[in-house]
Amino acid sequence: MADTGGEGGTACAAAPGQDIPEGLSGDPFTQVGAVADAVLYEGYLLYPYRRSSAKNRVRWQFGVLLPRTWVEADGPVTEGISGSADSWYQRTECLVRAAPDAVLRVRVRYLQLQRKQVEAWDEGRYRPVESLRGADGTAQLSFDEAVPYEVDLAWPLAQLLRGPRTAEVSAPPAVDTEELGAGRVVRRREHVRAHTAVAAEKLADGLYRLCVRTENAGEAPDARAPRAEALRQALLAAHTLLGGEGLEFVSQTDPPAALRDRARGCRSAFTFPVLGGPAGESADGATGPVLLSAPIILPDHPQVAPESPGDLHDAAEIDEILTLRTMLLTDEEKAEARATDPRAARILDRVDTMPPEVFANLHGAIRSLAPAKEAAEAAEARPAWWQEGGDAGLSPTTDTVTVAGVPLGTGSRVRLNPRLRGADAQDMFLVGRTAEVAAVFHDVDGSVHLAVTVDDDPAAELHGWYGRFHYFRPDELEPLGDGAEPRPRSSAGPEPGRP
Numbered sequence: 001m002a003d004t005g006g007e008g009g010t011a012c013a014a015a016p017g018q019d020i021p022e023g024l025s026g027d028p029f030t031q032v033g034a035v036a037d038a039v040l041y042e043g044y045l046l047y048p049y050r051r052s053s054a055k056n057r058v059r060w061q062f063g064v065l066l067p068r069t070w071v072e073a074d075g076p077v078t079e080g081i082s083g084s085a086d087s088w089y090q091r092t093e094c095l096v097r098a099a100p101d102a103v104l105r106v107r108v109r110y111l112q113l114q115r116k117q118v119e120a121w122d123e124g125r126y127r128p129v130e131s132l133r134g135a136d137g138t139a140q141l142s143f144d145e146a147v148p149y150e151v152d153l154a155w156p157l158a159q160l161l162r163g164p165r166t167a168e169v170s171a172p173p174a175v176d177t178e179e180l181g182a183g184r185v186v187r188r189r190e191h192v193r194a195h196t197a198v199a200a201e202k203l204a205d206g207l208y209r210l211c212v213r214t215e216n217a218g219e220a221p222d223a224r225a226p227r228a229e230a231l232r233q234a235l236l237a238a239h240t241l242l243g244g245e246g247l248e249f250v251s252q253t254d255p256p257a258a259l260r261d262r263a264r265g266c267r268s269a270f271t272f273p274v275l276g277g278p279a280g281e282s283a284d285g286a287t288g289p290v291l292l293s294a295p296i297i298l299p300d301h302p303q304v305a306p307e308s309p310g311d312l313h314d315a316a317e318i319d320e321i322l323t324l325r326t327m328l329l330t331d332e333e334k335a336e337a338r339a340t341d342p343r344a345a346r347i348l349d350r351v352d353t354m355p356p357e358v359f360a361n362l363h364g365a366i367r368s369l370a371p372a373k374e375a376a377e378a379a380e381a382r383p384a385w386w387q388e389g390g391d392a393g394l395s396p397t398t399d400t401v402t403v404a405g406v407p408l409g410t411g412s413r414v415r416l417n418p419r420l421r422g423a424d425a426q427d428m429f430l431v432g433r434t435a436e437v438a439a440v441f442h443d444v445d446g447s448v449h450l451a452v453t454v455d456d457d458p459a460a461e462l463h464g465w466y467g468r469f470h471y472f473r474p475d476e477l478e479p480l481g482d483g484a485e486p487r488p489r490s491s492a493g494p495e496p497g498r499p
Contacts, residue, residue, distance in 0.1 A: 028243035029107055032276035032292050034304040037311065039063075039294045040109060040148060040237050041343075044313045047322055048329055049337040049344035051143050056340075059144065063110070063271070063295030065090060065194070065235040066227075070220035079269045083295020086227075089215040092240055092293040093266035094273050095250035095259060096208050102157040102246035108196050108214055111146035111236035112171040112189050118142045120183040131339065135181030139339035145187065146236055153196065154244070157208065160200035169194045169214065190232045193218040196240075203262060212240055212293070239271065242291040251275050251286035251300050253428050268293065275300040297426070307361040310350050313343070320362035326351045396439035401448050406479035408450060412437040413480040416452070416472060427470065430454060434480065438469055448474055 029036070042062055046055045061084050068088035071077055077087050096104075118140050119126040133139045151169040159165065171192040178185040196214045203209055218233045242249065250256065252273055255263040272295070275288035279301040286300055305319070312322045326347065329337070338345040400409035408414065415434050418427040435452040442448055451469035453460040463469065 028105055028290060029241045029276075031278065032241065032290055035276065035298075035302045036109065036239065036241060036292060036294075038304055038315055039239050039292075039296060040111060041311055041313050042237065042296060042315055044111075044146065044237075045341055045344055046314055047312070047317075047325055048333060049326075049340065049347060050333060051141050051340040052336065060111075060113075060231055060234070060236045063090070063236065063238040064231070065110075065214065065216040065238050066230050067216055067218040067220040067233055069223045070225065070230045073223040079267075081268060081270070081272050081297070083270050083272070085270065087270045089213060089269070090238055090240070090271045090293075090295070091267070091269040092210075092212045092242075092271055092273050092291075093268050094210050094242070094252060094291055094293075095203075095255070095262055095266065096210055096242075097206055097248040097250065097287065098157050098208055099206075099246035100158065103244045104155055104157055104160065104198070104200075104210070104242065104247065105244040106153040106196065106198060106212060107150055107241040107243075108153070108169045108194075108238070109148065109150040109241070110171075110192075110238040112149050112192050113231050113234065113236060114145040114147055115188045115232070116140075116143050116145050117186045117188070118180075118183065119186060126184065129183070132180060132183045132185075139335065140180065140185055141336070141339045143340050144231075145341060147189065149192075151196070153198070155198065157200055157246075160198060160210075161202060161208075164197050164199035166195055166197040169196045170217075191218070192216075192233055192235060194235055207259075207262070209262075209266065210242070212242065214238060214240065237295065239295060240293040241276070242293070243289060248287045248289060249275060249291040251288075253300060254286040256287070271295055272297045274298050274302065277301065305365070307365055309354065309358050310347070312347060320359075323351055323354070323359065323362060394442055396441055396451075399440040399442070401440050401450065401474050403474045403477055403479055406481075408437055408474070408477065408479060409440055410437055414450075414452065415478040415480055416454075416470075416476065417478055418472065418476050427472070430470065435470070436460075437477075438464060441471075450474065450477060452477075 039062075043059070045059075046053070050056065063083045064086050065088055066086055071086055071088045077085070083090075118129050118132045120129045120132055128142070131139060131141050149171040151167070153167050153169075155165050171189070171194075173191040174189045176187045178187075193216070194214060195217050196212065198213075199211045201209045201211075214235070216233070216235060220230055220233065222229070250259055250263060252263055252266060252268075271293045273291050273293040275286055276290040276292040277288055279286070279288075288301070292298070292302070308319050312319060312326075314322060329348075334348055337348060397410045400407040402408070406412075413434065413436060415432065416427075416430045418431060434455045436455065437450050437452050439451040440448065441451065449471045450473075451471055453464050453469060457463065
């Protein structure tokens with residue numbers, strides 16, 4: 001259930017037995033375990049994996065739940081879906097189709113900060129030092145680590161409908177000592193007090209809204225203490241898994257048509273719920289047996305690439321690039337990384353011993369192939385894109401494309417309607433917003449995309465100047481106005497880049 005690879009004591013796990021019905025089947029979260037672990041350790045330690053690196057001095061950026069008195073020292077928090085904002089709670093709301101005898105299972109996971117302090121034996125006592133070399137020659141550096149902690153909860157849906165249920169999800173304090181010969185390493189974890197409340201509301205026959213709220217219930221000794229001190233009592237990278245028997249969760253980004261309004265009514269805070277596990281076959285919206293509510297925006301059914309041989313703690317980066325960079329670290333840099341954190345040492349071991357065939361797999365992969373679309377006659381008459389003259393006659397700032405009988409080009413006013421499936425997760429937040437077309441691009445495969453700037457974006461003019469746009473297909477745009485001819489761009493700036 002818990003990762004037993006934590007240094008300075010095994011990772012902790014708990015489950016309030018009085019809340020868990022007897023006879024439940026096996027772990028419903030196995031299919032999302034790899035992705036959940038990637039969320040748990042995202043940004044834990046970044047390349048070049050050394051304590052001296054500036055990026056590793058400001059840590060714990062996702063899903064951080066601190067004591068309320070510290071977070072609200074200057075006023076209440078502002079709710080949003082961004083898990084990169086410090087808060088004292090997370091709230092997940094979602095829709096679920098369920099049988100009357102369904103049982104909901106909840107797993108709350110987070111990291112507990114662990115202070116690693118190296119101490120040297122000096123004149124009959126231990127004194128704190130920044131580094132120390134053990135009897136075997138291995139160096140140790142004082143640094144902050146973290147151990148995973150998770151709590152499993154379960155309630156019959158019928159019980160939740162009678163009223164909210166609350167369970168403690170606190171992590172106990174601990175002190176672990178490792179002797180080094182010339183000194184010791186002391187790892188300390190402070191008490192992290194937290195609880196999770198779960199409620200259910202019936203919306204229609206077989207349809208319910210769930211609300212799962214996890215709060216940091218601790219009190220900060222000093223509401224004005226530095227963040228590094230407050231983190232001792234914080235839940236780090238907090239996220240929630242939902243599953244169970246007789247349950248089918250509804251996608252928040254691609255719900256069935258009949259449930260779209262209900263889905264819009266769900267309000268999550270400081271977390272973003274998505275369906276987990278393999279994607280199912282559905283002609284009308286997405287549903288699934290597991291929900292992952294993470295402090296990082298993900299698509300439904302996120303997966304770790306099968307070619308990836310192990311976590312590099314930076315899922316936004318490309319494994320091949322990080323691996324190459326890590327290979328090029330000097331011996332001194334690698335020695336410091338190994339002394340910084342055991343996870344960094346494991347990354348170096350994996351990179352240094354990676355077989356050529358495993359490294360070759362990191363170069364790229366084709367996930368799916370689709371039949372090529374037949375090009376229009378006009379396109380057939382044009383030379384191939386790699387040949388001279390392949391882009392002759394194309395002008396992004398003057399070309400137009402007809403949508404609903406209206407020619408759209410630079411300066412045209414449109415409303416954004418990203419498609420329900422296949423759209424970028426960020427584009428989904430622009431539904432219904434108005435925008436101005438900056439350019440029309442013809443791709444090498446014959447498709448067309450329009451570059452736009454969003455009207456209420458305070459940086460729209462700046463984006464337009466240096467060519468940073470959102471790109472949409474013609475069928476994702478609704479023309480506004482009376483169909484007048486597009487007007488030329490009103491401000492000078494670089495030519496928009498290709499999507």
